[in-house]
Amino acid sequence: MAEVAALTRRAPAGSDGPLLAVENLRVRYPMMGAVRAALQGQRNRFLDAVLDVSFTLKAGTTLALVGESGSGKSSLGRAIIGLVPIHSGYVRFLGKEPALHGMTRDYRRNVAMMFQDPVSSLSPRRSVRSLITEPFIVHGLSRRDLAAEAKRLLALVGLPADFASRYPHQLSGGQARRVGVARAVALLPKLIIADEPTAGLDVSVQGEILNLLTRLQRELGLSYLIITHNLAVVRHVSDETAIMYMGRFVEQGPTADIFARAAHPYTVGLLGAQPKPDPDRRRDYVALMGEVPSLARRPSGCEFHPRCPHAQEICRREVPPVFELSSRHRHRCYFPATAG
Amino acid sequence: MALPAEAQAGFDPVLQVRDLSIGFRTPRGHVAALRHVNLDVPRGSIVGVVGESGSGKSSLALAIMGLMAGNAEILGGDILFSGIDLRRLSPAGLRHLRGRRMTMVFQDPMTSLNPVRAIGRQMIDIQYREQNLSIAQKRRRSADILRRVGLPDPEQQLDRYCHQFSGGMRQRIAIAMSLLEEPELLIADEPTTALDVTLEAQIIQLLRDLRQEFNTSILFISHNLGVVAELCDHIVVLYAGEVVESGPVREIFYRPAHPYTQALLACDPARLDLVQRELPTIAGDVPNLMRVSVGCVFRPRCPRAFAPCTSVPPPDVALEVAHQARCHLLTDKRDG
């Protein structure tokens, strides 16, 4: 296919380096205006949604970002694609920094995003045809035969061609999700950031969508950054996993290592809290008591210490540095559950 | 009215749904949302209704509460609550039961709590039937129940508003409010779907503790097999408006009989012991409930469908005590 040829021509020159490298990224939101902060005598009028996050993603692989709501995982995804501003740190794509020159066209073309809600991430008054061919129009490729492109994309994601004339409210959750996938792969990007790709889907449909993503990864050489809270799914679909808590990566490494040798107590708790679909196995209820604190009142030292069963004096005082269990398995805990 | 056989045998269900059918009128035609549904909630038990979207599980909950949408109607069957026939009850009689003897917790507590009234005010309001209690006493009762659902400093929390609480706390408050009048039946419609797993675990634990404490029966509606497995005693599997299988939780999870139940269990990635990139799915789509076929409703997606499935409605086959499934394969097995 001509498109695939075009893709290989755009393939990275130095393909041995990582596709995406994120270094010490920080995303902060203002809580209040400067005037109000001055009036109320608030010194800190910002909250950090993403704090000191670093990772690399190799081409053709999948990284899962796991965390509870408020962990900053969505902010991180949105910062990478340029929907929220980066406060400090770097995002490098194929060695270049797109953020320096605004998010460039080329970068937008190579990085696509899928949003959480399958139906409401589609404009309600646009037909499926116009939704999936919109990337071509936005990127000035409207001279292509858009009807043919629509047909090709629908076939690629396993939808009948006559879906082109449907509207989002006429789609089931799974079908809407497929349309979202078609839209994301339209320009043959190198990286897709998928925010909760299976949220709101039934368990049988969830498998279909994940299988579709896996197939497209194989066929088109895609890389994924999957943002999710669903560890059961992560275990099967991702190569690497990062656990986020209050904006920080508390643990990251190969998925198998995270599941077999979780080091950070938060990871251990999160794994224990997963529902066990077996009447005679109970999840570990005591593992994670309480709730994630508000980002506006970030705990001192290790952010997890108020909920941590193993917290010591040092945890309350100092932010743990990054410890390496192996070259790829890292965590931020003074008293890890597994000592390597 | 003839009493069902179980009732005479000392069986004391809080809720009995008998042969219930519900339809929706839409401009495109009639949707047969629920067809001949049977369901029992024994006193003090937790019954899980499991189904995917479009299975009619929420319609069932709303029909029991008498809160159906304007275009929905009960086409047949009975709903008996502690022996009271809800379909023959006047609207006033139903209101008298609702909120006191049977209550409901919804998926999103943000939308089920009043945003402009303090939590305490709302909790005092729903005790309007207790005329011999003073406001102070009602307030104390409210604080007590908030403490029992695990809210710290309940006295202070009473003066706060819904938006000042986190999602998990809001759901605790909603549960507290639903238990305030110590109902016989609590209907929980996906109460943990909007919550993170860690909070979900806490809410499930809470529901289990409260069942012991209040002796409340719970009808727990969910699409999540994991949650149902750890909480429920008995499970009803709904598919496209029909109960395809029902039975004790261990029977359903260890010896699923209906091909749909088997497929549903097989799809859950948490049940796969080995890591696999290709996840199991159920081929095909949920059928259109405007044109329900004569035969088995699962036939178009069933890997083991054979001739009679197309033309003959499958019977409910009893397998074990209280375990039954609606499938032709099972009659064959039993006969052969």
Add this chain to the structure above:
Amino acid sequence: MVSEIPAGPGFLRMLGRRLRGDPLGLLGLVLVLLVIFCAVFGPSLAPFNPLKLAVLDRFQSPSWTHLFGTDNLGRDVFSRVLAGTRIALGVGGGSIAIALSIGLLLGLVAGYGPRWLDNALLLLFDSVYSFPTVMLGLTVMTLLNPSIGTLVLVIVVIQTPAYSRLIRTATLSIKTSEYILAVRSLGASPPRVLLVHILPNVIGPLFIIASMDIPSVIALEAGLTYLGMGIPPPAPSWGRILQEGFDSIRDAPWIVIAGGIPLIITTLGFTFLGEALRDWLDPRLRRII
């Protein structure tokens, strides 16, 4: 870009199907079409010149020659009413169309643009909004010379803030929705986001409100003219017909009645049609169809 908005024929077919099930809406459509027909062909259908004086024929009661009778100057009231339709619809429809366009633009800019611009525009809308309508109209009409242009200006100034606020609020609620984020993540430019994705979702309610405003604007024109502040004589506006009719209500009551009937027809027509449109454009209702 325009070609991507769902095609017109589909809309009309849908509208037709919808109206068949809604007799009041259908009546509204018929009345509005009648008014438009009169506005377009009225002058050529009029049996007499609406401005021609015939003092000998003054205050004739309705007859087959003069369907609505004649006024104090002997002018044929029926011809004047027909001719007035064009003025009424021109002033009403024209000024609403201008107010709609400006309101839409400002509303989108306020809703989607930077915070400071939003605040500035909001202050402007609220300042205009806080003036009593008739007082504002009277002031402007007194300062400038009464003419059709001035009248249109007054109506535009009065109506625009309401439309802008409506569009701004709708834009604000849509701009944080996932599908807007999705389009922005594709790299779409702000004009594209606004015109292709936000506009179709906010414009429905605006059309309805505007269609219901047309009769009240015509009534305002009539009112200002009645107060002597509207369209100067001898132009046959409905307001002027009413004003002159009131002067001679004892001698010739039919003039007031004849001047009032088209106003009632127009009001009912646009109101019924507007309500039908609102029902149809409500996505929850459309979803069922």
